[in-house]
Amino acid sequence: MTFLILVVFVLGLLIGSFLNCLIWRLHEDETILGRSYCPSCHHQLAWYDNIPLLSYSFLGGKCRYCHKKISIQYPAVELATGLLFALAFWVEASAMAIVPAFGANPFNFIFSPFSLFLLKDWFIIAVMMVVFIYDLRWYMILDKVTLPAMLVVIAFNLYFEFVLEYPLLTWRNWLISGIIGCSFFLMQFVATKGKGIGGGDLRLGLLMGLALGLPKLFVAIMLAYLVGAIVGLSLMAAGKKEWGSKLPLGVFLAPATVFALFYGEQIWQLLFPSIY
């Protein structure tokens, strides 16, 4: 298990490195094909400039060619993706360990169709990583990220229910959850006349609903607003933000989605044991 977690962590580092590249190319409107390059001097990077975490530390956080500082975003996204991929593996493999057919051997899980549960988790983590960084840097949630992601999530949901016949979420659940996720933000969109909430938030709400289902969606929204309020008030107290100035909502919704994906059920049971 320890060895597998390490392998998964390294895989997550590589995917994180890919996500950094993807985020930049989405912003520059480029294809994801082609060699990676330094965003400041556009010098092409060699494979040894591109090793997750290691290249950054080895080069002292500076480009080998132009010596400009490399954003801390690069190693941070790699590390966070690596850790979250490992966490997802651990959570899914532990859940499967209680199914007698799989037993405690994680290999039985990996080579079963149920490992697609893990793939869905990884996919959601990757998408939310992109949403988080993009919204943090450029205050925008891209439709070309959220819309294709919805299709993939729906395909996963349908596959689990009708092919694997092991519905993590029934179609009624994720459909209602999606509608709730979208209309929750739609109500605010209408109430604030589009000032507090953007259209991108609506689509993200829909994606969250489809991906999480109920009751995890409720946990994600509550958590995002709670953390958002705390961060907003702290920034105001520190004099960095004015009352009523905007905080990008995706920055709170994306991590809350990943958290709820893993721990949503438990939190919901703690909060509302009687409804569960």
Ligand SMILES: [Zn+2]
């Ligand atoms: Zn450079």
